[in-house]
Amino acid sequence: MSALLSGVGLTAFGKQPGPDSVEWQCAAADLALADAGLDPLEIDTVITGYSTVSPHLMPANVFAERFGLRPATAFGMNVGGATGLAMLANAARLVEAKSATHVLVVAGENRATGQSREASTRTLAQVGHPTYEVPLGANIPAYYALLASQYLWSHGLGPEALAELPVQMRAHASRRLGAQFQKPITVADVLASKPIAEPLRLLDCCPVSDGGAAFVISRAATSDRSLTIAGTGQAHRHQHLSALEPGSTGAGTAAQRALAEADVTWEDVDVFGIYDSFSITLALLVEELGLVPPGRAGAYVRAGAFEVDGRFPTNTHGGLMSYGHCGVGGGMAHLVEVATQLRHERGASQVAGCDVGYVHADGGVLSAHVGVVLRRRGR
Amino acid sequence: MRAPAAALRDWTGGEPRLVLTVCARCGNHWYLPREHCPVCGSDDTDELVAAGAGLCVAVTHVHVTTEAGAAPVWLTLVELDEGPVVMGRASEGLAPGDRARVSFLPDGDGLVPSFTREDDR
Numbered sequence: 001m002s003a004l005l006s007g008v009g010l011t012a013f014g015k016q017p018g019p020d021s022v023e024w025q026c027a028a029a030d031l032a033l034a035d036a037g038l039d040p041l042e043i044d045t046v047i048t049g050y051s052t053v054s055p056h057l058m059p060a061n062v063f064a065e066r067f068g069l070r071p072a073t074a075f076g077m078n079v080g081g082a083t084g085l086a087m088l089a090n091a092a093r094l095v096e097a098k099s100a101t102h103v104l105v106v107a108g109e110n111r112a113t114g115q116s117r118e119a120s121t122r123t124l125a126q127v128g129h130p131t132y133e134v135p136l137g138a139n140i141p142a143y144y145a146l147l148a149s150q151y152l153w154s155h156g157l158g159p160e161a162l163a164e165l166p167v168q169m170r171a172h173a174s175r176r177l178g179a180q181f182q183k184p185i186t187v188a189d190v191l192a193s194k195p196i197a198e199p200l201r202l203l204d205c206c207p208v209s210d211g212g213a214a215f216v217i218s219r220a221a222t223s224d225r226s227l228t229i230a231g232t233g234q235a236h237r238h239q240h241l242s243a244l245e246p247g248s249t250g251a252g253t254a255a256q257r258a259l260a261e262a263d264v265t266w267e268d269v270d271v272f273g274i275y276d277s278f279s280i281t282l283a284l285l286v287e288e289l290g291l292v293p294p295g296r297a298g299a300y301v302r303a304g305a306f307e308v309d310g311r312f313p314t315n316t317h318g319g320l321m322s323y324g325h326c327g328v329g330g331g332m333a334h335l336v337e338v339a340t341q342l343r344h345e346r347g348a349s350q351v352a353g354c355d356v357g358y359v360h361a362d363g364g365v366l367s368a369h370v371g372v373v374l375r376r377r378g379r
Numbered sequence: 380m381r382a383p384a385a386a387l388r389d390w391t392g393g394e395p396r397l398v399l400t401v402c403a404r405c406g407n408h409w410y411l412p413r414e415h416c417p418v419c420g421s422d423d424t425d426e427l428v429a430a431g432a433g434l435c436v437a438v439t440h441v442h443v444t445t446e447a448g449a450a451p452v453w454l455t456l457v458e459l460d461e462g463p464v465v466m467g468r469a470s471e472g473l474a475p476g477d478r479a480r481v482s483f484l485p486d487g488d489g490l491v492p493s494f495t496r497e498d499d500r
């Protein structure tokens with residue numbers, strides 16, 4: 001028996017002062033419950049992502065009390081950017097084991113307006129090793145910049161190769177309501193933007209955002225819009241960049257586990273949502289997944305492969321780089337978008353005839369990987 | 380199991396050297412402290428002081444620092460001749476593809492590893 005994705009909720013992302021983290025979580029949860037057609041009291045399990053602005057020992061209990069739920073099971077999870085999909089994977093297992101009927105998975109954060117940029121960078125620097133990496137002056141953009149430098153050098157490429165990726169994400173976001181950045185950009189704009197950690201520049205990096213996202217995972221379909229969670233797969237091979245095995249980060253392993261559980265191959269997948277915290281993140285992931293040959297992500301994007309009508313329609317909401325990144329909810333937006341595509345509800349940006357979608361998220365420095373295969377029911 | 384107190388001190392403990400761990404069962408090498416070999420699971424390990432030279436495989440000039448107003452810093456990844464990849468500061472001009480050698484610079488109360496092009500020395 002496969003679990004079903006019965007509801008999704010996604011707020012607009014951006015600089016939206018006012019709501020705190022739990023209020024963004026409540027807003028997203030309302031959207032997901034309405035989408036699933038469920039009453040709050042039908043939820044028996046709550047899984048909540050962390051907030052860096054309002055860290056708490058018991059985030060699921062804080063959320064459940066505020067939203068007005070008394071679930072039988074409630075817990076929080078922390079695997080960085082992969083948390084959203086990891087929560088979904090665990091929700092699916094609980095449902096498959098008949099330990100839950102309807103699971104609400106939720107995350108939200110006022111990451112853009114709730115803290116200073118320095119505070120945000122400092123919190124996120126925890127991803128690095130406290131004695132071997134952080135004291136060098138390293139932070140998250142620096143780790144990814146090192147990966148970008150190694151990538152460009154080892155493939156004999158210039159920074160314009162990676163700049164193609166944010167340009168494509170922005171083109172998608174220009175056609176997606178709720179995206180933080182919608183004004184189209186060019187490769188020249190990316191290369192002229194402010195240096196963050198060279199070779200990465202401002203437009204190679206996702207912003208921080210305020211917003212939230214939520215899913216409902218159910219044992220039975222709540223409508224004919226419910227989708228099948230056909231397979232999930234994970235891999236956790238390291239935490240720190242200094243322990244990363246190049247070319248074998250766990251991304252490919254997680255994807256193969258998810259595809260095998262769903263009994264599909266890449267040939268069967270019509271639409272993609274791939275984590276894109278930086279241009280290099282997306283390039284390394286699509287290459288390790290085996291969608292694109294090594295060193296060729298930029299060339300494929302330039303040729304239109306990630307467009308709505310391309311071979312690998314990817315992040316048609318604009319991804320983290322342009323829809324935005326509110327923490328755990330940022331990695332959940334990719335799944336909301338793929339679900340919308342699979343329901344054939346994406347309007348002018350609809351991927352024609354799509355039946356199977358793949359979503360991938362990573363946390364840390366390509367440290368925690370979760371892949372999810374979604375499928376239209378009856379396909 | 381390697382008792383942490385008995386481990387060779389490295390730059391993080393004020394000794395100007397890079398210390399690697401070698402798995403006595405399968406020969407795997409690594410840099411960050413670990414209790415077991417992630418390849419074979421063994422806790423039978425030996426320590427090795429790295430010679431301190433290798434191939435620079437990545438360099439970044441970090442402008443966004445965690446402390447407001449802090450000066451930009453150069454960082455590098457160097458694949459040591461012994462195998463493991465080590466992160467360090469970099470002297471300006473070091474580029475991927477260069478041979479690099481480590482030295483240790485004072486930083487606050489301690490030391491940090493910093494890599495320089497080998498032919499600049």
Ligand SMILES: [Zn+2]
Binds near residue numbers: 406
């Ligand atoms: Zn071993």
